[in-house]
Amino acid sequence: MTEENQHENEDLQSKLERIMYLLRKYKLVEGLVRLQDHPPRQDLVESVIQKQNLASLQNMLDKLHPADIAHILEALPLEDRLFLWNLVKAENDGEVLLEVSDAVRETLIATMGSSELVAAAEQLDADEIADLAPDLPIEVIEDVFRSLPLGEREQLRAAMSYPEDSVGALMDFDVITIREDVRLEVVLRYLRRLGELPDHTDQLFVVDRNEHLKGVLLLNRLLVTDPDVMVSEAMTKENVKFQPYDKAQQATEAFERYDLVSASVIDVDGKLLGRVTVNSVIDFIREKAENEALSQAGLSEEEDLFAPIWKSVKNRWAWLAINLVTAFIASRVIGLFEDSIEKLVALAALMPIVAGVGGNSGNQTITMIVRAIALGQVNTDSTLKLIGKEIGVSLVNGLVWGSIVGLFTYVIYQNIPLGLVMALAMVLNLLLAALVGVLIPLTRKKMGRDPAIGSSVLITAVTDSGGFFIFLGLATLFLL
Amino acid sequence: MTEENQHENEDLQSKLERIMYLLRKYKLVEGLVRLQDHPPRQDLVESVIQKQNLASLQNMLDKLHPADIAHILEALPLEDRLFLWNLVKAENDGEVLLEVSDAVRETLIATMGSSELVAAAEQLDADEIADLAPDLPIEVIEDVFRSLPLGEREQLRAAMSYPEDSVGALMDFDVITIREDVRLEVVLRYLRRLGELPDHTDQLFVVDRNEHLKGVLLLNRLLVTDPDVMVSEAMTKENVKFQPYDKAQQATEAFERYDLVSASVIDVDGKLLGRVTVNSVIDFIREKAENEALSQAGLSEEEDLFAPIWKSVKNRWAWLAINLVTAFIASRVIGLFEDSIEKLVALAALMPIVAGVGGNSGNQTITMIVRAIALGQVNTDSTLKLIGKEIGVSLVNGLVWGSIVGLFTYVIYQNIPLGLVMALAMVLNLLLAALVGVLIPLTRKKMGRDPAIGSSVLITAVTDSGGFFIFLGLATLFLL
Incomplete structure (x- = not known):
């Protein structure tokens, strides 16, 4: 500034x-x-x-x-x-x-x-x-x-x-329409008579008498072309067109990809309904990014920073309730092994490590897959490849971190079998995290749901309960 | 389509x-x-x-x-x-x-x-x-x-x-400059001679002979104004200007707020250097949102979906390492209370509930605060108010969910004091989560760091170790 x-x-x-x-x-x-x-x-x-x-x-x-x-x-x-x-x-x-x-x-x-x-x-x-x-x-x-x-x-x-x-929700009606059978000279005079152009007017829409869109005349083109030329010669035929019930997301991608300032919206018969401009696209992108950030933390909607307490509680309760249910389940999984813990209390101190690292690794996988889905990079061909890759990554991670954790366990508890069980449990829970981390978003996408929302709760539920089960189960089998 | x-x-x-x-x-x-x-x-x-x-x-x-x-x-x-x-x-x-x-x-x-x-x-x-x-x-x-x-x-x-x-990184050099002492007629002829205008040209930049920016002539204005008018009369003086070392974030906010298509970039002396256009702003917004999503999951950079495994491992290891350290700490906190767990093994099954719900609630608080900071809504005046509000919300949540958890505990273990300890631990850990959830991003902001990055790891570390300590500590005090 x-x-x-x-x-x-x-x-x-x-x-x-x-x-x-x-x-x-x-x-x-x-x-x-x-x-x-x-x-x-x-x-x-x-x-x-x-x-x-x-x-x-x-x-x-x-x-x-x-x-x-x-x-x-x-x-x-x-x-x-x-x-x-x-x-x-x-x-x-x-x-x-x-x-x-x-x-x-x-x-x-x-x-x-x-x-x-x-x-x-x-x-x-x-x-x-x-x-x-x-x-x-x-x-x-x-x-x-x-x-x-x-x-x-x-x-x-x-x-x-x-x-x-939908695109219709982004649309405005500030379109200037012209006919194709006039000279640019006439268009220029027409614009001067209008006295003002709507914001974000970078093109005029060429329509026939039935308001069917024939093409667009870019202002940049209008300005550099001989005024004697006909609109039909100066206009562009190929332009990005939307229909009002197209997904807004589709429109924002086209704006990003082709660097648009405005684009026309037409009905099924090709009649011009309105236009979408880049400023509403930016607002949409921003809002969507914000909603995603909020929903990832389980906040159901925009919350006024100074909202009364009861409103905030309402906004946040759903996620906490779900979290409580998954925590109860994990707690019951541990409950299954209370005898083992009673015999070897070190298990209680070690089990959150297995669960926690699994949850983290799973969330990394999910973030990668959700992003790839959003960018349209995932298809049937690549699914198996992706699973293979994520399994590979978590196998390496499991072996590396599992060894470190195993060593840590040995140092603290002077118990070699316990260290080995810990290492093995880490490997297995990371593999579980990778598999489920790929499958959860892909399944949600197949079901037509947003792959991002709730994926993180689900993976954490799986890696918590799974991690406790794997670790305590292995310990019960091999140590007791 | x-x-x-x-x-x-x-x-x-x-x-x-x-x-x-x-x-x-x-x-x-x-x-x-x-x-x-x-x-x-x-x-x-x-x-x-x-x-x-x-x-x-x-x-x-x-x-x-x-x-x-x-x-x-x-x-x-x-x-x-x-x-x-x-x-x-x-x-x-x-x-x-x-x-x-x-x-x-x-x-x-x-x-x-x-x-x-x-x-x-x-x-x-x-x-x-x-x-x-x-x-x-x-x-x-x-x-x-x-x-x-x-x-x-x-x-x-x-x-x-x-x-x-910086704004300089978003800047391009495709500016068309004109002088203020000519008629629009001359400008129109000049544009026709150019034959083509750069993309996203919605305004021409009016400069003096030393290339100092005097104002801008909006194309929309040029088109509707009598060609006999002088540029100096038709141009707009008040326009948004940036300097190349301004933060890019500042520019994107101005584009969003004032619905711009392009804006000028000048040096300290007011000399025109270039312009920023809305398409680079959109790219910047998108990239920033993506990087935030990635870094929240501890992925240090863009990862090619089909990258070799060792590259992915490298990309993900830092976060897992941090996570492991916090998990070790939490594990040692539990280790402090191994005697108590040995005496009352139900503690082992119940403790992840206290930690988990605390982590979730803390993340909700952090998300709210980080968003408020990003929108510039947080200032010294409002900090205390915010802490008060978040404490209030978590007190209500703690009482509600604490009661449910206490009841659950009583149903499973038929132990009233254990249920009460569980409920009390929930309340205290949610209060801790709220306090730390407000303080972490505010402190990071004061230190000039990005309040979003790493906040989630920190809060989970606090609510895990804190939750275990509170619950096992209370249990040791009151139940054994």
Whole structure:
């Protein structure tokens, strides 16, 4: 960031801190006023100070980009957040609501009246209203719907009908369409008459009178081509096209692979419905990565950092419950061998090593396979090869780490057979981890499920119970 | 995807399968030829068939986008990959090398001669060559360097000097610059003379005679504005600017937040150096997300799916070693209480439950905090609030799950004091997990480290050893 505009567009953190400083100042004065039983004169002075404080907050907020306001609201505890939210200009409400996370959006919407919400929604495009819709009260949606012109009503209806992970959900309707039988000169004049182009317009869509997509005219092409040329000659036929029910994931891959800025969305008959732009693709990628990180830790959804405790408990309980069940099972496996442990108590101290290292190694395998599946690199041909490779890796790892663990055991307990059993158990549990680590994600994929979600719980369950069983079983067989 | 272009740009999976089919066919015939001790005539027939097979493979490859070729190479085992790589047109070599992952790139480069590598690199822009450079032999870089025109040499030198996570590493040099004292008419004629604009050109950069950036002219603006207007009137002053040593992460956040397609990069004096475009930002986001997923499972780098076993072992050993150390420590903690376990063997079966659930709960806390730090939502003000909240959540969780676990214990062992100890240990270990789960990432952040990496190992180490210690300690105090 350069000096001059650091203030303006980058150091969000320092903006956040300034806002928090102003907020604290305001609240401090307010607190003093409440504490004192002061004469009216002083009241006046203080209210002047407070007005100044408020004005500087307001002033600062007004200059911020809605995305920055959203970011700041996210970082504030509930009370401060709502205080600030009331200061945000009504004309920015819609944009800010779009930018905040679902969890925070809920807290903001809860404080707004119907008419405020309708006003906020009306500032937005149909596809943006559709994004907000799940969080809005039904009567607000109906009001907004009635206030829209007919064309946009249709768009809103369509946008709300697409599933969350579909191209339709990423689509917007800001397309500029032209005909193929005119000269570029005409197109240039047409654009000038429009006075403004939608964001991320890198191409114009060439349609026939039935709105069937014939091709696209890249702006870069339009700019460098002789204005006397016909659109039909300058346009590109081969372009990436999606249908609204295609998977959004498919679209993001195409954007990444072919470095797109926008792409058309058409219906089954080839009629142009809208477009997908790179900014919604980035948002989708980001959101997906976040959801994966959250779900890997068993957090079922976005959790507002300052959410009330009961909400957080709710968000986290499912995973803990599953974990408890698998822990109970592992515990019962150990229970089977209580006699053996009673005879050789060292087993109790050693068994978590076998289970733990197995779980880790299995998670490494799963991460590799899940990634390969996501990149489309796994097919029937390669499955056996992959299993072979993972088995090989864990055999090497088992022999290396098994020896170290065996040695450690011998050093601590001066018991050679115990060391050997420990080493063997490590090898076997790592092999189990490799096999199951390949099979779990592949099976989940075959069943049409997301191979990433829950794989880690499953593998840990297997390597825990399996590890305890293998180690205690071997010990019972050979040592007692 | 529409019918007509499904074949052309989307179903990468089916392209991959067709290529693998052709490959198998080719290899099958080759195998037959080798097996038979055939007369020359038959040899001829077979070589004709083989030529056809090769030609159809070649033909298919020639029609593919370099990104698609890269994807297919990634999905193939080494032998097939190298066979196909030889069929890729030399003029595509550079692009494909850019697109493949580091691990696969290594395998491809290993088979190429110096002159081939130089030829491949010469097809690329300076910033792209810089991306490849770390994988190229030094003499190849020197050859490429000598073959470049002076201006590009400077660019390459600059591009190679920026750290990997800097804006400079994302930067390219494809900027079109104009002067502010001309009419748009002149700009339009200039663009037509250029004949082609670089990809992702959504704005022209307005510079003075010393190449200091004065502003940008958005193409969308250029298209809708009267050609008689001066550049100085049509250009935008406030634009997002970066410096090459800014963190790349900062740039990606700005792109996400302000929905940019390109942004300028300037030096300390305000001289235009280049630009960052949205496609390199997307690549960076994707790569970062992948690296995080890998490092969370303790995989130190990208691992080629079909890498030789010893390479995979090397990639994975560090994490397993750390894990082993923490497991040893936990084992020694248990070892402290061997007397207690000998007296009450149920302790051995119950202790993994306390440790396991604690680890899970701690990981949930860490995930929340790491995410909040990444989003810049954590500051000194909120730290205490966060600790308070997480402690609250785990207290509730501890009481709920502790009761269930206590009940389970009572049902299995018919021992009320044991059930109570179990419940109490759960509560305490969850509290420990919450406290440490907040403190670990915050401390790592204060130390200037990435709060995500390794946090999960650390918390599991604490909740394992801590859980065993708390549970066995309480049991020793109250039950024996």
